[in-house]
Amino acid sequence: MSTATETTTGPATPERLLSTRDLRRMYWRSTFLLGSFNFERMQAMGFCLTLMPAIRKFYPNDKTEQAAALKRHLEFYxxxxxxxxxxxxxxxxxxxxxxxxEDIGDDTITNVKIGLMGPLAGVGDPIFWGTARPVLGALGASLAATGSILGPLVYFLGINAIRVLTRWYGLRWGYERGTAMVTEVGGGQLKRITQIAAITGLFVMGALVAKWTTINFPGVVTSVKKDDGTxxxxxxxQILDQLLPGIAALGLTFLCMWLLxxxxxxxxxxLGMFVIGILGAWTGWLGL
Known part of the structure; x- marks a missing residue:
């Protein structure tokens, strides 16, 4: 009888340490992700700022672990x-x-972050920047052109509703699914997910290079005058396009990889790309 009572009233260890209040703090901090953007580590400082409430909760009395975690999340992101x-x-x-x-090392955490960056950028950019923003902008502009105040309101409220919902539910979903994912690390599940994310990221980045990188060499190689005078x-x-469309962009990508x-x-x-682009346009061997 006493055993049953002890089992019923004994302390229970919570499955997750972060409460809704902690997630809310992380959410508000995430809105300043680009507040300290720099060209060396990009969004790293904003990422570290966002993770601070969680780090304090996970390592409440260990300043050494807190410092190590902060340093871990100041890497490029x-x-x-x-x-x-x-x-x-x-x-x-x-x-x-x-x-x-759990046996989760620094490299594992870093690799998962790196593996997710590419696929998420490939999903977020076309959905939010390439679809939601132009569609809402066009709808708002059409209403504003008729003199309706709903024009700017539709755009402002619509785009911010998408932003808030994506940030909040993305954070909750990532934390809930992430907890389930990392508990399977012993079975190699995390390693497989990291590999899939890395391969997907490379695929997405390769597609973005072909779509968004344009290099044009306008120099005339041959000139043929026909009988009609043309x-x-x-x-x-044109010769490069016949060999392989986008070969110049591909070559530039490989060059940057080699330099890195x-x-x-x-x-x-x-800076080197800026200099080469300006000199190329000025001398005429690079064109739009």
Whole structure:
């Protein structure tokens, strides 16, 4: 009888350490993700700021672990700011399991973050920037053109409703699903998910390079005058397009990868692209 009473009234360990209040704090901090954006580590400071409530909750009396966690989340990070809440949730879940003694190393947490950045950016950019914002903008502009005050209100309220809901429910879903995911780390589930995310990210980035990177070489290679007096010119860009469309953008991507592997500062690579683009347009060997 006493045993049953002790079992019923004994203390229960909660499955998750973060309460709704903690998640709410993380949500408000995530709205400042781009507040300290820089070209070296992009959104890293905003990411670290967002994770602070969770880190304090997981390591309440261990300043050394808190400092190590903060340093861990000051590494390079960059993806779509709205859907980034999913990464916040998954990372918080992994930190929680680590604080409970799970065998989750620094590299595992970093690799999951890196693996999720590419796919989420590939999803967030076309959905929010490429679809939701233009559609709401066009709808609002059509109403405003008739003199209706609903025009700006439709755009402002609509885009912010999407932003708030995506950030909040993305954070909750990432934390809940992330907790379930990392508890299966012993069976290799986390490793498989990381590999899938990394492959998907490379696929998405490859597609974005082909779609958004345009390099044009307008130099004339051959010029043929026909009998009717018309002149047909063949440019270097036309020859490259016949070999492989987008080959110049692909070559630029591989060049940047090679420079990064050689530990060249990314800021120097960006500045170098600016210089080459300006000189190329000025001399005429690069065109729009």
């Amino acid at each position: 960059n993806t779509h700011p709205w859907i980034s809440s999913v990464v916040f949730g998954v990372t918080a879940a992994m930190e929680e399991q680590r604080s409970k003694g 002149v047909t010119e063949t440019t270097l860009q 592997n050689k530990k060249v500062n990314p800021l120097l690579i960006i």
